[in-house]
Amino acid sequence: ILNVEQSPQSLHVQEGDSTNFTCSFPSSNFYALHWYRWETAKSPEALFVMTLNGDEKKKGRISATLNTKEGYSYLYIKGSQPEDSATYLCAWSNFGNEKLTFGTGTRLTIIP
């Protein structure tokens, strides 16, 4: 992996169902992995900043895991609600550079 890739590009989920999506990133020289939620007409909002291999973070119904050795992170949403509809972005940085490289995002739509 030479870039940050997210899959799937878009997802429709029934309200109440749980879902997850993936962020893949370069595993060499890893420093940090960020997750952001971007709702329409708003600015991106930070969910998690993760730095340690094996890290798991949780915020309400949303959680994330990190595997820096193989270069992936999963974001999980439990019991999806309409307000979870948004684009979810991940961003990666490496040592020695503050620059965050973003993926193209996963666009999640919750069907009531």
Place this chain on the structure above:
Amino acid sequence: GAGVSQSPRYKVAKRGQDVALRCDPISGHVSLFWYQQALGQGPEFLTYFQNEAQLDKSGLPSDRFFAERPEGSVSTLKIQRTQQEDSAVYLCASRTGYNSPLHFGNGTRLTVT
């Protein structure tokens, strides 16, 4: 509290015009970033500052793009002789330090006609 403020929210420019986009970060945030987001893409890095120092400008697409942050707070992104391919949302973000999350503004949507 006050978040990151960007102005204008929308800008329409005729091809060849110069534009200036402003970003007012959260007070005390050392690092400031500019990103460009084209339709259907993720934010693409343009440049970042640590206080007034521009430490990385590798993402600026051409020498028509110029950014400054002269006093280490407000930043301006200037685009000279705008082209249609410059049409995008320009996002500014700031943060306190290396392990901190980015705080984004609402962006400036630039349309070049």
